[in-house]
Amino acid sequence: MSHDPDQHETEHGPHDSHPHDHAGAHPHEHRSPPRPDLPDTLTYYRAMEAAVRELLIEKGLFTADDVRRQVEFMDGRNAGRGAKMVARAWLDPAYKQRVLDDGSRAAQEIGLDVGMLKLVVVENTPAVHNVIVCTLCSCYPRMLLGLPPDWYKSRNYRSRVVRDPRAVLAEFGTVVPDDVQIRVHDSTADMRYLVLPRRPEGTEALSEAELEALVTRDSMIGVTLATRI
Amino acid sequence: MGETIVPRFRVGDSVTVRAAYPIGHVRTPFYVRGKRGVIERQCGAFANPEELAYGRPGLPPQPLYRVRFRQRDLWPDYAGRPDDVVEVEIYQHWLEAAERTR
Numbered sequence: 601m602s603h604d605p606d607q608h609e610t611e612h613g614p615h616d617s618h619p620h621d622h623a624g625a626h627p628h629e630h631r632s633p634p635r636p637d638l639p640d641t642l643t644y645y646r647a648m649e650a651a652v653r654e655l656l657i658e659k660g661l662f663t664a665d666d667v668r669r670q671v672e673f674m675d676g677r678n679a680g681r682g683a684k685m686v687a688r689a690w691l692d693p694a695y696k697q698r699v700l701d702d703g704s705r706a707a708q709e710i711g712l713d714v715g716m717l718k719l720v721v722v723e724n725t726p727a728v729h730n731v732i733v734c735t736l737c738s739c740y741p742r743m744l745l746g747l748p749p750d751w752y753k754s755r756n757y758r759s760r761v762v763r764d765p766r767a768v769l770a771e772f773g774t775v776v777p778d779d780v781q782i783r784v785h786d787s788t789a790d791m792r793y794l795v796l797p798r799r800p801e802g803t804e805a806l807s808e809a810e811l812e813a814l815v816t817r818d819s820m821i822g823v824t825l826a827t828r829i
Numbered sequence: 830m831g832e833t834i835v836p837r838f839r840v841g842d843s844v845t846v847r848a849a850y851p852i853g854h855v856r857t858p859f860y861v862r863g864k865r866g867v868i869e870r871q872c873g874a875f876a877n878p879e880e881l882a883y884g885r886p887g888l889p890p891q892p893l894y895r896v897r898f899r900q901r902d903l904w905p906d907y908a909g910r911p912d913d914v915v916e917v918e919i920y921q922h923w924l925e926a927a928e929r930t931r
């Protein structure tokens with residue numbers, strides 16, 4: 601590697617030979633309190649990732665730019681992809697049926713590459729409300745929704761939404777009426793889930809693009825509804 | 830090679846999740862172990878993640894099912910509707926046929 605850890609330590613390491621006297625007057629100006637960089641800990645897995653990545657780059661299997669490009673691609677995906685699928689399903693009952701029968705194929709049909717993803721789309725109806733979780737980790741339909749929000753990965757959400765979904769949904773501002781069944785979908789294995797929210801009332805005149813704008817990330821996770829405005 | 834595991838369950842079958850607690854990488858959540866549910870759908874067959882996690886091929890692929898559990902069967906004090914459910918993907922080797930009569 602090009603970095604010499606010893607030299608690095610000399611340049612940026614703790615200033616052992618430069619005692620700070622915080623009790624007395626400051627000999628020099630601090631612009632702001634020091635803040636840790638993000639992420640600030642070199643954990644076992646971070647160190648392993650860096651070691652493997654650098655080795656593969658050295659061996660010429662891929663370049664640093666390939667890695668950067670893939671990260672940029674992954675960061676660039678967003679819920680607009682899922683929204684496209686939902687709006688099309690709202691407008692085309694035959695397409696909706698294909699979405700419910702085989703989500704992966706229906707995504708590919710409208711030009712959304714879902715890779716190896718096995719997509720299961722679950723439909724909200726007047727009688728059923730669906731919500732998605734991965735209690736074991738953070739499985740999420742990234743190809744259609746982008747990166748999951750932090751709360752989706754939190755232990756709080758993951759442990760509570762399978763145990764008391766009505767209370768958790770209420771915390772998101774979604775009060776599910778007592779006459780509606782709740783189905784929680786725990787993505788424990790090879791399937792990934794997307795909720796097909798109900799089409800809001802009074803949207804008959806909207807165009808496909810206008811409908812897409814109503815379909816939010818959270819409505820496709822199932823913690824809220826798709827609404828007008 | 831080319832070996833397959835025959836799916837043992839069909840949609841609507843009652844099943845019980847094995848109450849086993851092996852160490853290692855397991856994708857059957859604790860909260861459904863020993864619990865009874867109904868096969869909601871067959872998902873196909875996939876390499877066993879308990880093997881994949883340790884660099885082994887995980888073959889032949891294990892049939893995977895979505896199993897529907899009533900919340901009341903998972904959490905006796907569940908406060909919501911009696912027909913609220915949780916649906917979980919479970920591999921066949923974690924499932925046993927449930928008693929028909931009860």
